[in-house]
Amino acid sequence: MRTTFGPPTRGRFLRSAILLPALASLAGAAALADSSKASPASMRYQTSPNGSMQCSGCKFFIPGQDAKSSGSCQIVDGSISPSGYCIAYVAK
Numbered sequence: 001m002r003t004t005f006g007p008p009t010r011g012r013f014l015r016s017a018i019l020l021p022a023l024a025s026l027a028g029a030a031a032l033a034d035s036s037k038a039s040p041a042s043m044r045y046q047t048s049p050n051g052s053m054q055c056s057g058c059k060f061f062i063p064g065q066d067a068k069s070s071g072s073c074q075i076v077d078g079s080i081s082p083s084g085y086c087i088a089y090v091a092k
């Protein structure tokens with residue numbers, strides 16, 4: 001039976017040199033997206049209002065630094081415009 005422990009070999013070094021950066025980039029990508037939230041596309045998020053309905057009037061909106069700055073949303077991932085809209089809109 002072959003063990004994975006032992007002195008370093010050229011093959012092990014090369015596998016590590018290839019795998020570690022790939023794993024690091026995957027971990028970084030996972031950190032950027034919040035998997036607990038829905039994607040903007042799945043919620044048909046748009047950066048413009050739908051009539052009088054817009055994110056600034058939605059109970060899920062988390063405001064940015066001021067009234068015109070983008071904020072975030074409790075259920076949709078990413079930067080959310082106060083004048084945006086999605087299908088999960090619920091008036092405050």
Ligand code: SF4
Pocket residue numbers: 043045054055056058059060061062072073074075076080084085086087088089090
């Ligand atoms: S649920 Fe939709 S409409 Fe409401 S704040 Fe989030 S993105 Fe905007």
